[in-house]
Amino acid sequence: MHKNIIIIPTYNERKNITKIVEEVILANQGFDILIVDDNSPDGTGLEVDRLAALYPEVQVLHRPAKRGIGKAYLDGFRWVLERNYEYIFEMDGDLSHNPRDLPRLLEGVRGSDLCIGSRYIRGGGVRHWPLWRQALSRMANLYVRLVTQLPIKDTTAGFKCFKRRVLECLPLDKIHSEGYSFQIEMHYWAWKMGFKLKEIPIIFVDRPQGRSKMSRQIIWEAFLVVWKLIFDKEANKPRGFC
Numbered sequence: 001m002h003k004n005i006i007i008i009p010t011y012n013e014r015k016n017i018t019k020i021v022e023e024v025i026l027a028n029q030g031f032d033i034l035i036v037d038d039n040s041p042d043g044t045g046l047e048v049d050r051l052a053a054l055y056p057e058v059q060v061l062h063r064p065a066k067r068g069i070g071k072a073y074l075d076g077f078r079w080v081l082e083r084n085y086e087y088i089f090e091m092d093g094d095l096s097h098n099p100r101d102l103p104r105l106l107e108g109v110r111g112s113d114l115c116i117g118s119r120y121i122r123g124g125g126v127r128h129w130p131l132w133r134q135a136l137s138r139m140a141n142l143y144v145r146l147v148t149q150l151p152i153k154d155t156t157a158g159f160k161c162f163k164r165r166v167l168e169c170l171p172l173d174k175i176h177s178e179g180y181s182f183q184i185e186m187h188y189w190a191w192k193m194g195f196k197l198k199e200i201p202i203i204f205v206d207r208p209q210g211r212s213k214m215s216r217q218i219i220w221e222a223f224l225v226v227w228k229l230i231f232d233k234e235a236n237k238p239r240g241f242c
């Protein structure tokens, strides 16, 4: 067992996930992997069971049905906190995040509490996303930063590394988002609790295979969540850690 673990939520990522696992394990950089699969109809669950049997570093959490990326991560965090991991990573299961950036995230979290792979700082970027999707992401980020004052550029980023104590302190049962606004909630709480957030540049590449699970409902949820956050008494209570 390593000190570092990457949580990867999957829904219909059969081909992508095999490549990611192989890249991470064969590079042998000292990472365990927890895959949280929501009973994907394309057989991702069977494929990841096969990978878990092949590589001792790989663990799988099977959930009975699709309940959103946010809930998948929360179940993953609870699983990880029952074990002795120190550095806990989030990474998409569609090859948009480059496993080669993992060591840089780990290095970044040494001088902070939460190191975020950012598309929107100097050196970061997005490749092959259609223009409408880039505009949506940019506008969402502008909106979130205006309303919440979050001091980061990529508020919806999904590639990052937490120090264990951040996840231990954060009240996970207060995070309600099902979709990507889960990321906004995590950043907001971590910031308000006094943790040090740091961004390092990453290049995000559109998925080579499969389909995005982005939906209107997910956008709507993100639109509303920022208002819930800024009026949440507990989240905004003055305090240090915990």
Ligand SMILES: Nc1nc2c(ncn2[C@@H]2O[C@H](COP(=O)(O)OP(=O)(O)O)[C@@H](O)[C@H]2O)c(=O)[nH]1
Binding pocket: 008, 009, 010, 011, 012, 013, 036, 037, 038, 066, 067, 068, 069, 072, 091, 092, 093, 094, 096, 180, 207, 211, 212, 213, 214
């Ligand atoms: N377990 C689980 N994973 C999900 C769910 N929705 C999305 N994901 C995964 O979350 C990651 C990011 O989702 P994706 O659709 O690529 O989002 P996009 O990159 O913003 O278009 C991928 O690995 C998806 O398979 C879900 O409901 N359950």
Ligand SMILES: [Mg+2]
Binding pocket: 092, 094, 096, 207, 212
């Ligand atoms: Mg994606």
